[in-house]
Amino acid sequence: MHDAVRIGIVSISDRASSGAYVDQGLPALQDWLGRALHNPVTFDARLIPDEQDLISATLVELVDAGCSLVLTTGGTGPALRDVTPEATLAIADKEMPGFGEQMRQISLRFVPTAILSRQVAVIRGQSLIINLPGQPKAIAQTLEGLRDADGQSLVPGIFAAVPYCIDLLGGPYLETRSEVCAAFRPKNAQRPAAG
Numbered sequence: 001m002h003d004a005v006r007i008g009i010v011s012i013s014d015r016a017s018s019g020a021y022v023d024q025g026l027p028a029l030q031d032w033l034g035r036a037l038h039n040p041v042t043f044d045a046r047l048i049p050d051e052q053d054l055i056s057a058t059l060v061e062l063v064d065a066g067c068s069l070v071l072t073t074g075g076t077g078p079a080l081r082d083v084t085p086e087a088t089l090a091i092a093d094k095e096m097p098g099f100g101e102q103m104r105q106i107s108l109r110f111v112p113t114a115i116l117s118r119q120v121a122v123i124r125g126q127s128l129i130i131n132l133p134g135q136p137k138a139i140a141q142t143l144e145g146l147r148d149a150d151g152q153s154l155v156p157g158i159f160a161a162v163p164y165c166i167d168l169l170g171g172p173y174l175e176t177r178s179e180v181c182a183a184f185r186p187k188n189a190q191r192p193a194a195g
């Protein structure tokens with residue numbers, strides 16, 4: 001039996017939230033997490049514009065609702081309306097700089113403009129909050145990393161470190177499908193395989 005987990009997914013886009021185009025962020029997040037995790041997931045989904053106070057309030061609401069993990073997409077670039085990192089840092093207890101550093105390493109293998117992405121990850125209470133870029137295809141790329149033609153990992157995706165981080169926060173034990181994402185835990189933190 002796998003632990004149940006509640007995950008917040010937040011798409012931050014002026015145009016998708018106003019209906020100017022169809023949001024692809026929430027479906028991409030839900031699809032990837034559904035493929036990667038064995039655990040039963042309850043999703044709390046929000047589609048909101050690039051408004052700093054609303055982004056912060058939404059993140060607080062999702063943490064208070066019991067989300068162990070909150071993933072955002074969009075609003076991490078340099079444009080005037082891009083304020084997702086500021087809104088996330090404003091409600092943080094701790095910053096987790098490794099996630100942003102690793103995402104930029106991965107994304108640089110795809111586009112030189114990855115340098116423009118300012119995404120951050122933070123802890124608030126017992127929740128891990130991670131900003132992902134807004135390009136829908138960047139969601140799987142940053143979570144999963146990059147493989148060569150034989151399926152060998154070239155750059156590990158950031159999700160490999162998420163289950164152990166959530167263990168350390170006292171959250172549910174997340175188990176991943178290794179063909180999508182091989183999570184890493186130190187040996188002493190591994191539960192015996194079920195069955």
Ligand SMILES: Nc1ncnc2c1ncn2[C@@H]1O[C@H](COP(=O)(O)OP(=O)(O)OP(=O)(O)O)[C@@H](O)[C@H]1O
Pocket residue numbers: 011012013014015016021022023024025026050073074075076077079081082133134135136
């Ligand atoms: N939720 C989304 N659904 C579909 N495509 C998106 C979404 N968010 C972003 N994109 C695409 O990725 C690009 C970069 O995302 P970014 O977050 O910088 O958006 P933006 O240009 O600030 O505009 P907006 O906030 O109105 O989506 C967008 O120009 C758009 O083509």
Ligand SMILES: Nc1nc2c(c(=O)[nH]1)N[C@H]1C(S)=C(S)[C@@H](COP(=O)(O)O)O[C@H]1N2
Pocket residue numbers: 073074075076077078082106107110111113114115116117118132133134135137138139141142
């Ligand atoms: N993997 C990946 N990362 C990416 C991109 C991309 O296409 N793929 N686009 C970059 C660009 S052009 C920008 S401006 C930043 C910020 O994007 P955001 O404002 O959509 O969050 O993400 C970067 N990271």
